[in-house]
Amino acid sequence: MQARILDAVVDTVAEKGISGTTLANVAAAAGVSQGVLVFHFKTKAGLLNEALLRLLDEYREAWRPALAEPTPLGQILALVRADFDPSICTRKKLSLWFAFWGETSAKPFYNQLASESEEERFQAMKQACEALAKTVHVPQPVLLAQSIDAHTDGLWLQMHLQGPEFGVREGLEAALVHLRLLLPDLANSIS
Amino acid sequence: MQARILDAVVDTVAEKGISGTTLANVAAAAGVSQGVLVFHFKTKAGLLNEALLRLLDEYREAWRPALAEPTPLGQILALVRADFDPSICTRKKLSLWFAFWGETSAKPFYNQLASESEEERFQAMKQACEALAKTVHVPQPVLLAQSIDAHTDGLWLQMHLQGPEFGVREGLEAALVHLRLLLPDLANSIS
DNA sequence: TTCCAAAAATTGAGCGTTTACTCAAATTAT
DNA sequence: ATAATTTGAGTAAACGCTCAATTTTTGGAA
Numbered sequence: 001m002q003a004r005i006l007d008a009v010v011d012t013v014a015e016k017g018i019s020g021t022t023l024a025n026v027a028a029a030a031g032v033s034q035g036v037l038v039f040h041f042k043t044k045a046g047l048l049n050e051a052l053l054r055l056l057d058e059y060r061e062a063w064r065p066a067l068a069e070p071t072p073l074g075q076i077l078a079l080v081r082a083d084f085d086p087s088i089c090t091r092k093k094l095s096l097w098f099a100f101w102g103e104t105s106a107k108p109f110y111n112q113l114a115s116e117s118e119e120e121r122f123q124a125m126k127q128a129c130e131a132l133a134k135t136v137h138v139p140q141p142v143l144l145a146q147s148i149d150a151h152t153d154g155l156w157l158q159m160h161l162q163g164p165e166f167g168v169r170e171g172l173e174a175a176l177v178h179l180r181l182l183l184p185d186l187a188n189s190i191s
Numbered sequence: 192m193q194a195r196i197l198d199a200v201v202d203t204v205a206e207k208g209i210s211g212t213t214l215a216n217v218a219a220a221a222g223v224s225q226g227v228l229v230f231h232f233k234t235k236a237g238l239l240n241e242a243l244l245r246l247l248d249e250y251r252e253a254w255r256p257a258l259a260e261p262t263p264l265g266q267i268l269a270l271v272r273a274d275f276d277p278s279i280c281t282r283k284k285l286s287l288w289f290a291f292w293g294e295t296s297a298k299p300f301y302n303q304l305a306s307e308s309e310e311e312r313f314q315a316m317k318q319a320c321e322a323l324a325k326t327v328h329v330p331q332p333v334l335l336a337q338s339i340d341a342h343t344d345g346l347w348l349q350m351h352l353q354g355p356e357f358g359v360r361e362g363l364e365a366a367l368v369h370l371r372l373l374l375p376d377l378a379n380s381i382s
Numbered sequence: 383t384t385c386c387a388a389a390a391a392t393t394g395a396g397c398g399t400t401t402a403c404t405c406a407a408a409t410t411a412t
Numbered sequence: 413a414t415a416a417t418t419t420g421a422g423t424a425a426a427c428g429c430t431c432a433a434t435t436t437t438t439g440g441a442a
């Protein structure tokens with residue numbers, strides 16, 4: 001039931017934005033009464049908080065297995081691929097990410113969670129890039145990691161704004177092109 | 192007066208988010224009555240629309256002069272610098288950008304304006320990169336332009352989330368580092 | 383410059399609606 | 413039977429917006 005309600009939150013936020021998301025909307029989308037939302041999540045803020053926590057957990061579980069790749073380049077590629085996985089990078093979930101990012105300056109709790117998520121993910125990318133630097137020549141592995149992560153975030157914005165015409169397929173391809181530009185010596189290992 | 196009210200919208204959205212922005216909040220921030228907001232902007236939606244239009248206009252006017260630079264690399268650098276200009280890239284204005292981006296899936300008008308703004312800016316970057324490709328060897332100028340723009344967007348997200356510790360100074364430096372990684376042959380012309 | 387009437391701008395009380403949330407009662411699960 | 417869950421009517425507060433009344437600004441005639 002909780003999952004069904006949180007799914008309804010995602011649908012509602014994607015369709016009406018956080019400012020248009022009400023208990024009545026979410027209840028209707030979930031096919032339950034308003035009271036059950038309060039019973040499970042206490043307040044509207046609690047409802048949105050749990051939706052955000054679930055989004056962040058899901059994202060973390062999606063990219064963590066990338067660290068199990070045997071080679072540093074494999075880890076980097078798997079981390080990038082995770083960001084464009086069709087189960088992670090859906091239109092609705094992108095809407096949710098940006099909806100929360102749009103409220104971070106007003107809701108310190110969102111900001112804290114979002115920052116920690118970004119930081120945790122960056123540390124993984126940084127370590128993969130530093131490991132890569134021990135096998136091949138990479139001038140500044142930390143800056144490389146920052147560039148890859150920032151570029152991926154920017155692609156998420158483009159997917160979010162441009163809609164279906166720029167989806168996970170195009171996004172992943174752009175990310176791989178970018179990696180080849182950054183790592184010309186490894187270009188033919190990136191595909 | 193209209194400018195004062197729109198300034199108050201920026202302050203209010205940055206402080207309370209779009210979902211917490213009410214006519215009463217904005218009126219209080221502007222030091223006027225609620226009626227004057229309706230008199231000038233008709234509805235709350237009209238108020239937010241005008242704030243977004245002003246943000247986009249201001250942004251366009253900030254990067255357009257970059258095209259007057261004599262060299263392609265100069266244009267690219269000026270375009271990048273414009274994104275981190277202290278008058279453009281303030282914490283409050285970043286909050287406004289992300290607040291609107293967070294509502295684009297619910298408000299087609301926001302999506303249209305934001306997409307057009309991104310596209311217009313991308314065309315400028317693309318032409319600068321294509322011009323650069325005629326003077327020095329650049330493998331894929333269009334993809335280079337996409338990479339630069341996406342990376343810049345990602346840096347805006349990092350500035351938005353991380354706060355003062357990652358401001359325009361650090362953002363611009365990261366963007367320049369990224370450019371040097373993408374254009375190693377021109378690295379010592381990028382500063 | 384002075385005046386004044388028309389226009390523009392501003393006020394704030396008020397209205398109908400929507401909001402988040404409560405709670406006693408009913409239903410379902412253990 | 414006991415506990416957990418769900419319902420839906422109900423409430424107080426907040427919301428966007430209206431509007432008659434008031435103040436300020438404007439611009440041409442004396």
